[in-house]
Amino acid sequence: MKTVSENRAFGGVQGVYAHASAATGGEMTFGLFLPEGAEDGPVPLVWFLSGLTCTHENAMVKSNAQRWAAEAGVGVVFPDTSPRGQGVADDAAYDLGQGAGFYVNATQAPWAPHFRMWDYVTEELPRLLFSAFPLAEEAQAITGHSMGGHGALTIAMSFPGRFKSVSAFAPICHPTAGDWGRKQFAAYLGRDESAWAAHDSTLLMRKRGFDGPMLIDQGTSDQFLDHLKPEALAEAMAARRQGGTLRMQKGYDHSYFFVSTFMEDHIGFHAKALYG
Amino acid sequence: MKTVSENRAFGGVQGVYAHASAATGGEMTFGLFLPEGAEDGPVPLVWFLSGLTCTHENAMVKSNAQRWAAEAGVGVVFPDTSPRGQGVADDAAYDLGQGAGFYVNATQAPWAPHFRMWDYVTEELPRLLFSAFPLAEEAQAITGHSMGGHGALTIAMSFPGRFKSVSAFAPICHPTAGDWGRKQFAAYLGRDESAWAAHDSTLLMRKRGFDGPMLIDQGTSDQFLDHLKPEALAEAMAARRQGGTLRMQKGYDHSYFFVSTFMEDHIGFHAKALYG
Numbered sequence: 001m002k003t004v005s006e007n008r009a010f011g012g013v014q015g016v017y018a019h020a021s022a023a024t025g026g027e028m029t030f031g032l033f034l035p036e037g038a039e040d041g042p043v044p045l046v047w048f049l050s051g052l053t054c055t056h057e058n059a060m061v062k063s064n065a066q067r068w069a070a071e072a073g074v075g076v077v078f079p080d081t082s083p084r085g086q087g088v089a090d091d092a093a094y095d096l097g098q099g100a101g102f103y104v105n106a107t108q109a110p111w112a113p114h115f116r117m118w119d120y121v122t123e124e125l126p127r128l129l130f131s132a133f134p135l136a137e138e139a140q141a142i143t144g145h146s147m148g149g150h151g152a153l154t155i156a157m158s159f160p161g162r163f164k165s166v167s168a169f170a171p172i173c174h175p176t177a178g179d180w181g182r183k184q185f186a187a188y189l190g191r192d193e194s195a196w197a198a199h200d201s202t203l204l205m206r207k208r209g210f211d212g213p214m215l216i217d218q219g220t221s222d223q224f225l226d227h228l229k230p231e232a233l234a235e236a237m238a239a240r241r242q243g244g245t246l247r248m249q250k251g252y253d254h255s256y257f258f259v260s261t262f263m264e265d266h267i268g269f270h271a272k273a274l275y276g
Numbered sequence: 277m278k279t280v281s282e283n284r285a286f287g288g289v290q291g292v293y294a295h296a297s298a299a300t301g302g303e304m305t306f307g308l309f310l311p312e313g314a315e316d317g318p319v320p321l322v323w324f325l326s327g328l329t330c331t332h333e334n335a336m337v338k339s340n341a342q343r344w345a346a347e348a349g350v351g352v353v354f355p356d357t358s359p360r361g362q363g364v365a366d367d368a369a370y371d372l373g374q375g376a377g378f379y380v381n382a383t384q385a386p387w388a389p390h391f392r393m394w395d396y397v398t399e400e401l402p403r404l405l406f407s408a409f410p411l412a413e414e415a416q417a418i419t420g421h422s423m424g425g426h427g428a429l430t431i432a433m434s435f436p437g438r439f440k441s442v443s444a445f446a447p448i449c450h451p452t453a454g455d456w457g458r459k460q461f462a463a464y465l466g467r468d469e470s471a472w473a474a475h476d477s478t479l480l481m482r483k484r485g486f487d488g489p490m491l492i493d494q495g496t497s498d499q500f501l502d503h504l505k506p507e508a509l510a511e512a513m514a515a516r517r518q519g520g521t522l523r524m525q526k527g528y529d530h531s532y533f534f535v536s537t538f539m540e541d542h543i544g545f546h547a548k549a550l551y552g
Contacts, residue, residue, distance in 0.1 A: 009533035064340040257285035
């Protein structure tokens with residue numbers, strides 16, 4: 001693992017690191033904020049999974065998560081959204097290929113060799129983080145934006161007990177039924193839709209739910225509401241009697257201005273679960 | 277004037293607007309955050325002037341000023357750092373030409389026709405802002421980063437009574453004596469150094485100072501410390517008995533992580549002067 005950059009921020013350190021990844025068969029880059037308290041011992045970790053077109057950098061520089069993570073004494077990791085580089089398949093569309101990994105393990109050509117973001121985010125990167133940094137493996141929470149909200153919700157529900165809390169900003173809630181999902185799942189996972197269900201938050205909510213607090217924010221002026229389908233997840237949460245809060249935020253869109261506005265609430269929400 | 281974008285943020289609106297500029301002879305773009313209270317009447321205005329290579333966008337998306345401006349009930353304007361576009365002179369270096377206006381009126385070829393950022397920021401843009409938006413002309417403060425810190429300090433000292441308070445993040449403090457200044461002033465203002473003095477904070481501090489509170493933050497690990505020369509301004513402030521605070525922030529560099537870390541303090545500092 002090599003250090004790309006380290007900047008002091010809010011009394012802690014905002015680092016960017018790169019490493020050879022067995023899961024994706026190439027070099028992966030991630031951002032990690034460690035609060036001042038990490039100098040004295042392991043701190044809890046909040047995962048922030050990013051959305052379409054993003055790298056590790058967007059939320060790291062735009063969300064201001066560090067301000068609230070420093071106050072709460074938690075670390076935040078910002079993984080990339082796909083494998084990248086020479087020899088990695090791509091597509092001209094912004095919503096397929098590089099920058100659009102959808103947090104799945106691709107089984108289809110040409111994606112299968114590198115697009116294994118599920119394994120990367122749920123196995124390889126955790127192993128690296130907990131061995132190389134002062135982070136407490138028993139104190140994890142997860143959140144994300146848009147495609148990353150989809151990742152956070154599906155991963156949280158798939159690893160019971162791993163995450164104390166889950167939240168999401170404008171997540172893709174029902175990808176097997178929408179334009180942000182059907183195309184990508186067909187490309188990455190194949191035409192057999194039975195393989196898709198493990199990566200759909202609404203279907204996972206119907207089947208198993210999440211054993212812990214859940215917070216979802218969605219802007220009412222989001223230009224992608226038709227793709228996100230919060231109504232499907234809302235219905236599934238209510239039907240299941242899942243504990244959790246879904247907030248429809250009047251006038252907010254899909255941008256990082258929306259994310260940064262509510263980041264304080266999300267980090268505070270996770271800190272309460274992690275320290276509570 | 278045309279609206280480029282408007283996003284709800286922190287209960288207010290983050291807008292981006294473009295307009296024909298007589299001062300710079302082309303189209304100029306700026307960002308303006310208005311807090312929720314602007315719906316009910318004029319609010320105070322904090323100017324944020326940006327540094328080398330920046331547009332109106334960098335601080336707008338990275339500094340998280342909106343969070344604190346919303347809380348304080350003040351607007352924040354993010355002007356561009358130079359004229360741009362076809363027919364506007366430029367230079368291959370990052371620190372001259374487009375993105376590097378240095379907040380002066382150029383008198384030399386090829387810069388003179390468009391590089392009139394002093395007039396733009398001190399005359400034309402204020403006139404536009406106070407006529408088009410609910411902003412209180414009698415309640416202004418000014419800040420900036422690096423080259424923009426230089427702009428904030430020189431403008432504040434040049435218009436006594438206009439700004440209630442001034443602050444800066446890692447400002448270029450003594451450009452007539454450093455690599456960020458001598459080259460640009462020679463290009464924009466000519467070889468006669470007597471024309472440079474009006475744009476040097478250290479020289480202005482020696483001559484007249486600022487009638488109000490002043491706050492300057494400077495990282496001790498700033499990679500550009502040799503160009504910034506905070507020691508010259510510190511000496512001039514102390515010699516003049518200028519009221520103000522200069523904070524050397526241990527371990528911080530020149531990045532927006534430094535700016536965003538201390539933005540809360542700066543907006544709070546200005547809000548106190550504006551409402552106090």
